[in-house]
Amino acid sequence: MFDLDFARSQFPAFSAPALKGWGFFENAGGSYACARTIAALNDVYTQMKVQPYHAHPAARRLGERMDESRVLWAGALGLEPDEVHFGPSTSQNAYVLERAFADLIGPGDEIVVTNQDHEANSGAWRRLAEARGAKLKEWRVEPQSGRLLLEHLAELLSPRVKLVTAPHCSNILGRENPVAEIVRLAHEAGALAVIDGVSWAPHAIPDVGALGADVYLFSLYKVFGVHQGLMAVRRPLFERLPNQGHFFNAGLNAKRLVPAGPDHAQVAAAGAVVDYIDDLAARHALRADSPRARAAGVSALWRAHETALLAPLLDWLARHPRARVLGSTEADARRAPTISLATERAPAELAAELAKRSIMAGAGHFYAYRLLEALGLDPERGVLRLSFVHYTSPAEVDSLMKALDAVL
Numbered sequence: 001m002f003d004l005d006f007a008r009s010q011f012p013a014f015s016a017p018a019l020k021g022w023g024f025f026e027n028a029g030g031s032y033a034c035a036r037t038i039a040a041l042n043d044v045y046t047q048m049k050v051q052p053y054h055a056h057p058a059a060r061r062l063g064e065r066m067d068e069s070r071v072l073w074a075g076a077l078g079l080e081p082d083e084v085h086f087g088p089s090t091s092q093n094a095y096v097l098e099r100a101f102a103d104l105i106g107p108g109d110e111i112v113v114t115n116q117d118h119e120a121n122s123g124a125w126r127r128l129a130e131a132r133g134a135k136l137k138e139w140r141v142e143p144q145s146g147r148l149l150l151e152h153l154a155e156l157l158s159p160r161v162k163l164v165t166a167p168h169c170s171n172i173l174g175r176e177n178p179v180a181e182i183v184r185l186a187h188e189a190g191a192l193a194v195i196d197g198v199s200w201a202p203h204a205i206p207d208v209g210a211l212g213a214d215v216y217l218f219s220l221y222k223v224f225g226v227h228q229g230l231m232a233v234r235r236p237l238f239e240r241l242p243n244q245g246h247f248f249n250a251g252l253n254a255k256r257l258v259p260a261g262p263d264h265a266q267v268a269a270a271g272a273v274v275d276y277i278d279d280l281a282a283r284h285a286l287r288a289d290s291p292r293a294r295a296a297g298v299s300a301l302w303r304a305h306e307t308a309l310l311a312p313l314l315d316w317l318a319r320h321p322r323a324r325v326l327g328s329t330e331a332d333a334r335r336a337p338t339i340s341l342a343t344e345r346a347p348a349e350l351a352a353e354l355a356k357r358s359i360m361a362g363a364g365h366f367y368a369y370r371l372l373e374a375l376g377l378d379p380e381r382g383v384l385r386l387s388f389v390h391y392t393s394p395a396e397v398d399s400l401m402k403a404l405d406a407v408l
């Protein structure tokens, strides 16, 4: 049984006077930070806010913390530390990858993108195809359900396809895509696979090693951590990608794909979320002796709690006369608690009404512009999005339902 009180006690936001009484339902945009993250940042800013990796003790400590973040996340994700890169955000990481991939793509090649993705994992690859004279192929969602079907991907693949990009989960529809199968199909065709895990990682820390994607991207500020993008690049691909940093740094693994000067404090504090995951594993006496096993065990607890809260909410919304849930209304293990509603009243108005009732929610297209168009919706009008994570309580979901009933 998930110890919700313990989890909530690890988030200072729940005892902050400014947030008291508010139900937080815009977690897909960015989560609260756990106490471990805040303490780690505070520690860096007070104890070691110096330039890292020099000879004096504070510089050495800071450098060690930054290295340790890589080790911690590699353990949780089933990777090697040199496969983990921290950049300013997922959008920025994709932008740098777009440049790095330019050497790998040329005229006659093909790139597969989806219209389900957030623009971060779409625009970059569309621009790359155009710049390199490659053919762009769009793997389109079913217009009713918003689902991406594997058979449609299979039809697009051929030896000319060099790159397949897809989301692990849509930030609008909340359903997990079959990433391992997507990657397998891409690899069988001889293509690389780039997966955007931003919307899935907050709900289940992925086994990136096992999923097999050549690149896996997600944003730590949505996973209870610092505002950084984590980019996993598997070794064989990393070795093929040209250096994107200063020429004299070409031999430095951490700088090759992150041309931005690193935010030392945030990189140093990035690993604190893995400590929080370990705290949860210990609290629940999970018998798991590897970091990956602990991440998997804690993810299973998160998923069970989220699904138990999601089921009655989805059920109620599915029957509501003045709202339409986009995508699936089944609360199973592959459904993240991210719900988007097409509503009679303007979504922005509804979000403002909810705010009057102490509910934090968002309205808009959430940068999934192409998906809303594919679903026949006006992206400028957008949707009302409600999203929660493992620290959300049944009482908060109840108050959301009451507030929604009043405003819809």
Ligand SMILES: Cc1ncc(COP(=O)(O)O)c(C=O)c1O
Pocket (backbone or CB within 6 Å): 028, 029, 088, 089, 090, 091, 092, 118, 120, 121, 167, 169, 170, 171, 196, 197, 198, 199, 218, 219, 228, 229
């Ligand atoms: C699914 C998805 N991908 C990518 C991004 C972009 O992430 P970042 O804000 O770190 O650039 C977001 C942000 O909302 C997202 O939801």
